[in-house]
Amino acid sequence: MQDADGPAVPGDEQGFAAVVRKHQDMVHAIAWHFLHDYAAAEDVAQDVFLSLYAHRDEIASPQHLVNWLRQVASRKCLDRRRRRTPEPLPAELTAPDSAGPAGMGDPWQKARLRRLLAQVPAQPRMVLLLRYQQELGIEEIAAALAMPAATVRSHLRRSLARLRRQWRKAAQGARS
């Protein structure tokens, strides 16, 4: 399906490269925050865009394109995680960073929370990622991960409760 003023995803190399350039950060951010592996995230991003090129005729509009990319990126990340055992978080993520924007809180706390997020199981973690990194609504996450909205809500509720508990525990441990 295509718009009156041309396809949403052009078939020529330059046009397609422009589409990739426009959306690569979003796709790569999902993969990177989920996998914590630069090379794997780049692979996933490239896979997603190769699939997009193969299915470009099915993309109806720019909004459809964004949803499609999020959906395929999430699924490819989950598939990749299923195939291999989880690896520990890289040192640069567990160390406190000073590069974050001002007013975003204590860098130590950020690093601790990232560590806790990395311990959340794959599917709930993807739900958290889409909710708080991509700022998607419940229905959008449900569509992207092909799960009922009630399941998304329950993943969110449980993950937040778990993070809250662990965060408090870690804070108490740090104080004592």
Add this chain to the structure above:
Amino acid sequence: MTPSDPKLEAAIRAALDAGTTPDLPADFAQRTAARAVRAAAAAPQRQPRRGGWRWWLAPAAAAILLAGVGLRRFEHRGGAEPAARYAAAERGASPRNAARQARVRELRYAVAVTQRELTEITGAAVRRAMQNTPHSPGRNQL
């Protein structure tokens, strides 16, 4: 309802901040687009199906198989005697139990028919034997 915990949610947003994502190589888009175009060109083109009749063989075989399975299941569930099933259901039996009762009824009927036939065969054999016995005077003359 998703619980609202603004402080924790803000902390998660900060931890997942997009600014922490390392940049992709500058030539990523161009490289990916070139690879996608190359892969599409190298992929075998789907040939239009040539005329023929074999294409319907697989669906027809599947339909026959499904019909066979369906029939077998229908019979297995007591479909062969819906009246008996209905009667059992009327007596308050569950559908599964009604089917079972109908099957039992069918088996009993089959056993009764076999018994009657056996009796007839045996009776005829006995009669024939009696007719030929030397201790039944008069019968031999028939």
